[in-house]
Amino acid sequence: MPGWKKRSEMRILGKDTPRLDGPIKATGRAKYAYDINLPGLLQSRILRSPHANAIIESIDVIAARSMPGVKAVIITANAGDEMKFAGQEVGAVAATTMERAEDAIRAIKVKYRVQPHVVWPELAMKPGAPKVHNDGNVPKPNKRETGDVDAAFSKAKFTSKGTYTVAVRTHASLETHGVTCRWDDDTHLTCWASTQGVFSVRDELAGTFKLKPEDVHVITEVMGGGFGSKFGAGYEGVMCARLAKEAKAPVKLLLTREEEQLAVGNAPSASATYTLAANEEGKIIACDVKGYSCGGIARENFPMPFIYDVGAVRSEQGVVFTNTGGSRAWRAPGHTQASFLMEAAMDDLATEMGIDPLELRLKNDKHPLRQAQFKEGARLIGWERRNPKPGLGALAGAGRFRRGLGCGGAIWYPGGQGGSQCKVTINRQGEALVEIGVQDIGTGTRTICAMIVAEELGIPLSKVKTNIGKSTLGYGVASGGSVTTPSTAPAVKRAAESAKAALLALAAPKIGANTDELDADDGKVFVKSDRSKSMSFADACKLAPTGGIVGNGRFEGTPQRPDPLQQAGVAGAQFAEVEVDTETGRVNVIKVVALQDAGIILNPLTFTSQVNGAVIQGIGMALYEDRHMCQLTGRMVNANLEEYKLPGPMEMPEFVSIPFENPTATGVTGVGEPPVIPTAAAIRNAVLNASGARVNEAPMTPALILGALAEARRRANA
Amino acid sequence: MIDEKQVRHRPPEDGVSRRDFLKGVGGSITATAVLATGAEENAEAAKVMPALGQRLKGTVRVSLNINGEVKTAEVEPRTTLLNTLRDHLDLTGAKKICDRGSCGGCTVIVDGRTAYSCMMLAVDAQGKKITTVEGLGSPEHMSPVQEAFVEHDALMCGFCTPGFVVSCSALLAKNPNPSLQQVKAACSGNICRCGTYPRVFEACLAAAKKMKGA
Numbered sequence: 046m047p048g049w050k051k052r053s054e055m056r057i058l059g060k061d062t063p064r065l066d067g068p069i070k071a072t073g074r075a076k077y078a079y080d081i082n083l084p085g086l087l088q089s090r091i092l093r094s095p096h097a098n099a100i101i102e103s104i105d106v107i108a109a110r111s112m113p114g115v116k117a118v119i120i121t122a123n124a125g126d127e128m129k130f131a132g133q134e135v136g137a138v139a140a141t142t143m144e145r146a147e148d149a150i151r152a153i154k155v156k157y158r159v160q161p162h163v164v165w166p167e168l169a170m171k172p173g174a175p176k177v178h179n180d181g182n183v184p185k186p187n188k189r190e191t192g193d194v195d196a197a198f199s200k201a202k203f204t205s206k207g208t209y210t211v212a213v214r215t216h217a218s219l220e221t222h223g224v225t226c227r228w229d230d231d232t233h234l235t236c237w238a239s240t241q242g243v244f245s246v247r248d249e250l251a252g253t254f255k256l257k258p259e260d261v262h263v264i265t266e267v268m269g270g271g272f273g274s275k276f277g278a279g280y281e282g283v284m285c286a287r288l289a290k291e292a293k294a295p296v297k298l299l300l301t302r303e304e305e306q307l308a309v310g311n312a313p314s315a316s317a318t319y320t321l322a323a324n325e326e327g328k329i330i331a332c333d334v335k336g337y338s339c340g341g342i343a344r345e346n347f348p349m350p351f352i353y354d355v356g357a358v359r360s361e362q363g364v365v366f367t368n369t370g371g372s373r374a375w376r377a378p379g380h381t382q383a384s385f386l387m388e389a390a391m392d393d394l395a396t397e398m399g400i401d402p403l404e405l406r407l408k409n410d411k412h413p414l415r416q417a418q419f420k421e422g423a424r425l426i427g428w429e430r431r432n433p434k435p436g437l438g439a440l441a442g443a444g445r446f447r448r449g450l451g452c453g454g455a456i457w458y459p460g461g462q463g464g465s466q467c468k469v470t471i472n473r474q475g476e477a478l479v480e481i482g483v484q485d486i487g488t489g490t491r492t493i494c495a496m497i498v499a500e501e502l503g504i505p506l507s508k509v510k511t512n513i514g515k516s517t518l519g520y521g522v523a524s525g526g527s528v529t530t531p532s533t534a535p536a537v538k539r540a541a542e543s544a545k546a547a548l549l550a551l552a553a554p555k556i557g558a559n560t561d562e563l564d565a566d567d568g569k570v571f572v573k574s575d576r577s578k579s580m581s582f583a584d585a586c587k588l589a590p591t592g593g594i595v596g597n598g599r600f601e602g603t604p605q606r607p608d609p610l611q612q613a614g615v616a617g618a619q620f621a622e623v624e625v626d627t628e629t630g631r632v633n634v635i636k637v638v639a640l641q642d643a644g645i646i647l648n649p650l651t652f653t654s655q656v657n658g659a660v661i662q663g664i665g666m667a668l669y670e671d672r673h674m675c676q677l678t679g680r681m682v683n684a685n686l687e688e689y690k691l692p693g694p695m696e697m698p699e700f701v702s703i704p705f706e707n708p709t710a711t712g713v714t715g716v717g718e719p720p721v722i723p724t725a726a727a728i729r730n731a732v733l734n735a736s737g738a739r740v741n742e743a744p745m746t747p748a749l750i751l752g753a754l755a756e757a758r759r760r761a762n763a
Numbered sequence: 764m765i766d767e768k769q770v771r772h773r774p775p776e777d778g779v780s781r782r783d784f785l786k787g788v789g790g791s792i793t794a795t796a797v798l799a800t801g802a803e804e805n806a807e808a809a810k811v812m813p814a815l816g817q818r819l820k821g822t823v824r825v826s827l828n829i830n831g832e833v834k835t836a837e838v839e840p841r842t843t844l845l846n847t848l849r850d851h852l853d854l855t856g857a858k859k860i861c862d863r864g865s866c867g868g869c870t871v872i873v874d875g876r877t878a879y880s881c882m883m884l885a886v887d888a889q890g891k892k893i894t895t896v897e898g899l900g901s902p903e904h905m906s907p908v909q910e911a912f913v914e915h916d917a918l919m920c921g922f923c924t925p926g927f928v929v930s931c932s933a934l935l936a937k938n939p940n941p942s943l944q945q946v947k948a949a950c951s952g953n954i955c956r957c958g959t960y961p962r963v964f965e966a967c968l969a970a971a972k973k974m975k976g977a
Binding site: 063064066067068069070071072073074075076077079080082088142143144217218219220221267268269270272301302486487488489650651653654655657658659660661662685686687691692693694695697700 | 839841842846849850853854855856857858859860861862863865866868895896897899900901902905909910912913914916917918919920921922923924925928947948950951953954955956957958959960961962963964
């Protein structure tokens with residue numbers, strides 16, 4: 046089976062290509078699930094518990110049902126049900142306008158028996174804390190020991206200990222979760238969904254309403270961000286379809302910003318106490334780590350230790366439950382947290398040892414590609430400028446604003462997931478249509494599909510049309526784990542190869558050669574050994590039957606049976622330069638250098654956009670993003686976009702994104718997740734290098750920085 | 764069963780008039796407004812208010828000048844310009860993301876200045892010249908800013924994009940030669956979650972260059 050062309054032979058792939066849906070997005074014409082307006086469309090709202098822990102005593106919907114414009118009221122919670130977090134769903138309403146749906150929600154009278162709650166993990170771990178789940182708040186931790194940890198610690202020349210924490214972040218997708226649903230008849234449902242998984246939404250709706258999967262049409266031509274939180278139909282998707290059924294009219298149900306922040310996922314907090322031991326030569330010989338994460342009513346873990354070879358390991362990892370919304374996968378689940386905790390411990394150990402933190406990494410990192418990335422990144426950021434000691438050096442200076450450098454590394458595993466089915470049709474006008482059900486979540490999947498077909502057929506990109514994001518088309522994977530490109534691209538390539546082979550077979554008698562002697566490129570079909578024997582691609586297409594020529598392609602790779610067109614396992618390293626205002630505690634990120642392996646890069650333009658975006662989310666994690674829970678009321682106090690602070694235009698550094706490939710790469714892979722992993726850690730370590738402030742929590746707020754600066758001064762004077 | 768029409772055309776005495784509202788509970792608000800905005804502006808507002816219809820309940824017919832066309836819609840007095848554009852006029856380019864003036868996804872140009880359409884009532888937008896992202900260009904005939912956004916990949920999921928396009932367009936209309944810092948400042952009322960900022964800046968500066976050359 047043919048592999049990807051050499052980069053030097055690629056005509057369209059590997060070249061900066063503006064995305065095909067750019068024009069409809071930039072002119073406001075793109076229709077997101079939330080933009081679908083249908084005749085007779087109703088608007089809807091969800092009623093949620095305002096209490097973090099309460100038992101429903103009664104629900105009265107009489108007033109709501111009789112309000113003007115209200116077309117359906119569905120209550121899903123029953124008397125006696127326990128609400129486990131503020132924001133848990135009680136029911137939903139559909140009405141003729143948004144304003145009326147909101148009025149109706151307010152008119153539903155729910156009587157709650159409020160019970161004690163706990164929303165902070167530190168309190169939830171204490172004996173006697175209100176129980177979130179019946180079997181308690183702290184399940185038995187996982188313990189693991191490899192090697193003789195105690196013996197290694199007793200031999201150690203250096204040890205360093207620290208407790209590090211990362212706060213809960215919300216996905217804050219700009220298009221909130223939701224769908225627009227229309228019943229075409231009693232057994233056929235059309236659903237425009239804001240989702241990362243067209244087929245998972247289809248299956249969930251089909252299962253809920255006992256429909257055949259093929260009778261549920263899920264459409265996601267564009268979607269406004271998911272970052273791991275939008276895989277299933279969810280409560281909102283199912284309720285929208287139920288409301289539409291009851292009201293006998295199409296319904297739109299998209300969450301408000303507050304609901305988005307409360308109830309549809311977050312990245313769990315993580316905390317770990319690392320004790321690292323190193324020998325005289327700077328080799329880490331032991332790691333004792335105890336950590337836990339908190340995903341509200343849900344649970345999720347993170348890797349520890351992370352990426353480095355640390356000798357003997359004793360680890361104990363637990364989770365804590367609280368009365369807060371459940372966590373969901375968040376772009377590289379667990380890995381952003383793992384990186385911050387581990388890389389902070391690494392720099393603190395290097396400080397203890399009095400050595401260059403990069404040197405410590407190079408001595409303890411077995412990954413050959415990351416070794417090269419660390420070295421190249423150091424060159425690009427100007428690592429030789431770094432302050433030899435935290436807060437002390439020419440770069441830091443002696444003034445109010447101190448500069449410094451830091452770094453961190455990353456790994457990400459998945460390649461493609463099997464099952465993708467693509468169809469390529471070449472019509473008699475010389476155009477190609479590529480069809481696959483997979484959604485484009487903003488990463489540029491649609492554009493890549495067309496580029497692959499144009500490359501294979503040797504025709505301009507303008508001659509390729511795309512039809513994606515629909516469950517009526519061939520199966521496409523859900524966009525999680527950075528699997529979309531490695532699962533989709535091989536199927537598209539094979540479908541294009543198959544269509545091309547059929548076209549060459551039609552052209553062969555006309556040219557007077559065997560099919561296997563022919564190829565197509567540059568708008569021509571020709572004999573490979575003698576390009577003068579040819580016909581135009583357009584003329585060859587005229588030989589096709591009325592319905593055109595169809596080629597099908599599949600991707601069936603599994604981790605056990607890898608496919609050479611895709612690749613799994615990518616390494617990355619990042620370097621940050623920051624400036625710390627020692628009077629206000631404000632951190633300004635000056636520059637981030639990101640080196641990322643991503644296999645064969647199909648579209649460098651969208652590759653770089655994804656890396657930039659990942660780094661920006663890493664800046665948010667390092668400096669701003671924190672879900673604040675109020676223990677008194679049990680509610681999230683910043684369930685909005687002004688107090689849940691995202692990085693904005695004024696906080697942007699200079700970006701240097703370097704595609705740093707494994708030279709042996711033969712396959713493509715996804716780059717959605719890997720580059721988000723090390724950014725926050727690199728910034729944390731740069732703050733330490735700039736100012737001496739050892740900040741052990743993310744986000745590193747001005748208050749924490751000022752506190753750490755005071756602590757650093759105390760240490761220096763002691 | 765309640766008849767839709769009856770509700771919609773509820774007699775005026777059934778509702779609270781805007782004047783009653785201002786005389787009653789709102790009296791203190793009016794006084795505050797006088798202090799805050801000055802007597803002149805308040806008098807201006809008083810002149811406009813009766814023309815908007817007296818009722819706070821039911822619906823009113825609004826007439827809006829959008830993208831050079833006059834469009835009418837039957838909305839409640841509390842209906843925002845954003846909901847009117849999206850739910851009544853099928854102009855879905857402006858996005859509702861935060862619905863409280865903190866993200867810029869709903870940015871439109873009102874009488875030459877950028878405005879959050881989620882923070883403006885449709886009734887208050889009457890008599891003003893409104894430009895939405897749709898009015899700046901179409902996929903077939905994009906404006907220079909829109910072209911630059913596509914060319915520089917200043918968008919990923921694209922949900923914040925209309926707001927950024929409008930902010931950048933309004934900036935270039937006022938300042939054809941902005942610095943990077945001025946572009947950042949012009950976009951500082953917009954939020955992007957995918958993280959396209961650096962390319963938005965590039966696109967805006969490139970569009971400025973292109974427009975000067977044209």
